[in-house]
Amino acid sequence: xxxxxxxxxxxxxxxxxxxFLTAPLFAILAALLLLWSGPDLFAxxxxxAALALTxxxxxxxxxxxxxxxxxxxxxxxxxANIARPQLLATLVNAAVATGALLLASGFLSYQPLLFELxxxxxxxxxxxxxxxxxxxxxxxxSTNATIRGLKLSLLGLTVTxxxxxxxxxxxxxxxxxxxxxxxxxxxGWGFVGxxxxxxxxxxxxxxxxxxxxxxYPEWFAGRFSWTLLTLLVLWSVADSAGWQxxxxxxxxxxxxxxxxxxxxxxxxxxxxxxxxxxxxQHYWRLAMLSTLAACALWLxxxxxxxxxxxxxxxxxxxxxxxxxxxxxxxxxxxxxxxPFLVWSHLQNLGRGRVFPPNMNKVIAGHQLxxxxxxxxxxxALLLAAVLWPEWxxxxxxxxxxxxxxxxxxxxxxxxxxxxxQRLTIEETLTHVSAAPAEAR
Amino acid sequence: MxxxxxxxxxDHRSCDDFLAVVxxxxxxxxxxLAQAEFPRFRDALLNHFEAEESILFPLFEKRTGMYQxxxxxxxxxxxxxxxxxxxxxxxxxxREADDYNGNAETLLIMMQQHNVKEENxxxxxxxxxxxxxxxxxxPELQKQLAG
Ligand code: HEM
Ligand SMILES: [Fe+2]
Numbered sequence: 001x002x003x004x005x006x007x008x009x010x011x012x013x014x015x016x017x018x019x020f021l022t023a024p025l026f027a028i029l030a031a032l033l034l035l036w037s038g039p040d041l042f043a044x045x046x047x048x049a050a051l052a053l054t055x056x057x058x059x060x061x062x063x064x065x066x067x068x069x070x071x072x073x074x075x076x077x078x079x080a081n082i083a084r085p086q087l088l089a090t091l092v093n094a095a096v097a098t099g100a101l102l103l104a105s106g107f108l109s110y111q112p113l114l115f116e117l118x119x120x121x122x123x124x125x126x127x128x129x130x131x132x133x134x135x136x137x138x139x140x141x142s143t144n145a146t147i148r149g150l151k152l153s154l155l156g157l158t159v160t161x162x163x164x165x166x167x168x169x170x171x172x173x174x175x176x177x178x179x180x181x182x183x184x185x186x187x188g189w190g191f192v193g194x195x196x197x198x199x200x201x202x203x204x205x206x207x208x209x210x211x212x213x214x215x216y217p218e219w220f221a222g223r224f225s226w227t228l229l230t231l232l233v234l235w236s237v238a239d240s241a242g243w244q245x246x247x248x249x250x251x252x253x254x255x256x257x258x259x260x261x262x263x264x265x266x267x268x269x270x271x272x273x274x275x276x277x278x279x280x281q282h283y284w285r286l287a288m289l290s291t292l293a294a295c296a297l298w299l300x301x302x303x304x305x306x307x308x309x310x311x312x313x314x315x316x317x318x319x320x321x322x323x324x325x326x327x328x329x330x331x332x333x334x335x336x337x338x339p340f341l342v343w344s345h346l347q348n349l350g351r352g353r354v355f356p357p358n359m360n361k362v363i364a365g366h367q368l369x370x371x372x373x374x375x376x377x378x379x380a381l382l383l384a385a386v387l388w389p390e391w392x393x394x395x396x397x398x399x400x401x402x403x404x405x406x407x408x409x410x411x412x413x414x415x416x417x418x419x420x421q422r423l424t425i426e427e428t429l430t431h432v433s434a435a436p437a438e439a440r
Numbered sequence: 441m442x443x444x445x446x447x448x449x450x451d452h453r454s455c456d457d458f459l460a461v462v463x464x465x466x467x468x469x470x471x472x473l474a475q476a477e478f479p480r481f482r483d484a485l486l487n488h489f490e491a492e493e494s495i496l497f498p499l500f501e502k503r504t505g506m507y508q509x510x511x512x513x514x515x516x517x518x519x520x521x522x523x524x525x526x527x528x529x530x531x532x533x534x535r536e537a538d539d540y541n542g543n544a545e546t547l548l549i550m551m552q553q554h555n556v557k558e559e560n561x562x563x564x565x566x567x568x569x570x571x572x573x574x575x576x577x578x579p580e581l582q583k584q585l586a587g
Binding site: 076147205209212274275277340342343352355357360361 | 457468519522527539546550
């Protein structure tokens with residue numbers, strides 16, 4: 001009730017934007033890393049450069065976008081208000097960004113100290129966010145699938161990070177832990193327990209709402225995240241206990257559930273009542289197709305040993321999931337969230353007397369489409385680079401660089417637009433209020 | 441126990457549907473159809489606002505004593521949506537597709553985030569607080585929604 005009373009108090013514009021602007025910087029770093037390390041990066045998923053790349057995207061890009069979006073979304077879907085959003089955003093953003101940089105340098109140099117510092121900063125930053133958001137969410141009943149999904153994905157994130165921190169501390173061999181197993185459990189929780197659960201929680205609301213599709217069936221939306229997390233827990237237990245007869249089946253069940261989610265989303269999208277497909281919708285469709293492809297590849301590699309032995313398939317799965325799936329949805333969502341936020345803040349500044357231009361004017365439509373095409377090309381080239389590294393690594397690096405520099409450019413254009421319009425609005429308002437005085 | 445939620449949520453969805461019909465016509469450059477369909481959307485949305493502002497919200501405010509709370513925020517958003525609606529209608533009259541699409545898209549997002557707040561928080565509270573008045577309230581709401 002207390003939270004509800006103030007549920008118009010959206011956080012200031014700078015709070016979420018700080019996270020959104022940091023994200024493309026990390027994708028740019030990932031592209032530079034690719035260009036710097038060259039084809040060697042794709043030798044296996046275990047090269048330092050591949051691990052650094054993975055975390056530049058997961059912790060550097062995805063985590064930043066998620067935190068910024070949560071900050072904005074919690075007041076809307078849950079009526080939950082975060083105290084001191086500006087301060088919380090600054091601290092969390094700085095800690096997670098620095099941590100991601102240290103983690104990537106850790107993977108490139110294998111200096112234990114870098115891993116430890118990264119663990120403290122990322123762990124601390126996310127813990128701070130969870131305390132801040134959790135405080136706001138406390139007492140808000142989980143009345144719908146979104147709130148439940150968001151809470152569950154925070155849980156998945158926490159487990160992922162705890163395992164990551166454990167790995168980071170154990171990496172110098174001091175703790176005699178089964179590192180390979182821990183890594184695969186960390187990976188499972190990162191991709192499934194955090195990322196897919198988050199993706200689904202967002203999809204259940206956003207797809208029907210903005211793409212005007214029928215709703216996800218109740219039985220599916222209500223059970224999906226729980227089922228996935230239960231499978232994940234069972235799989236983690238089976239895997240660490242070494243029950244080799246059980247754990248592949250549990251993993252396969254989880255992958256099938258994810259594939260069902262992606263297929264269902266595509267099917268709903270094909271029934272969209274909207275006449276025009278914009279960049280966001282194309283991004284969503286690409287993401288679901290990539291997710292489906294990643295699941296199919298995973299199942300194929302686990303069923304046919306001759307395929308499963310090759311070192312390319314995990315990298316292909318990783319590229320499909322990260323660049324094709326999660327990043328695509330996130331960029332697509334940024335293209336709605338950022339223009340709407342800018343419009344809505346300008347609207348409030350105008351106090352009902354001056355009206356800002358509509359949200360499609362915030363970032364020019366053709367810039368969105370070109371950036372999207374660059375992203376699609378980057379994805380195709382990255383997939384090709386996994387298979388033929390000598391040929392495609394450099395083109396892929398360049399395309400990734402271009403796509404994300406463009407993304408940054410588009411987000412900065414939104415901020416420039418905001419600043420210009422704010423000036424116009426303030427000028428008009430002073431004229432309006434001065435006018436009656438002059439008339440007298 | 442969810443009668444108010446159900447009724448009002450269903451009406452949100454039908455407003456969405458009317459908007460989609462106009463969008464389709466604009467995309468097909470069938471301006472005549474678009475201009476013929478727009479009033480159906482406009483009236484549905486305005487009737488919905490009216491039902492809330494003149495029937496549902498006052499009852500809720502009286503019952504809970506919360507005059508400056510969520511209902512006030514919702515009224516403020518209705519004002520913004522009325523402005524977007526007017527801008528979209530003007531663009532339609534001028535046959536400016538880009539302008540229409542921009543205003544309609546902004547309106548759509550505004551509507552959706554507004555609806556989420558109502559459907560998740562405000563309507564369930566109304567269901568709870570106004571359970572004893574349903575017999576009189578529901579027909580009145582239905583009548584206003586129908587216009
Ligand atoms: C928050 C989301 C995170 C995700 C999605 C994620 C994802 C991954 C993935 C996919 C791998 C396996 C790479 C492979 O098998 O090719 C991995 C390994 C690893 N991650 Fe993370 N990670 C996250 C956070 C962290 C954090 C916060 C840390 C440490 C502070 C961390 C430390 C590690 C370490 C040490 C490894 C193992 C590397 C090795 O054994 O050589 N991760 N992570
Ligand atoms: Fe309303």
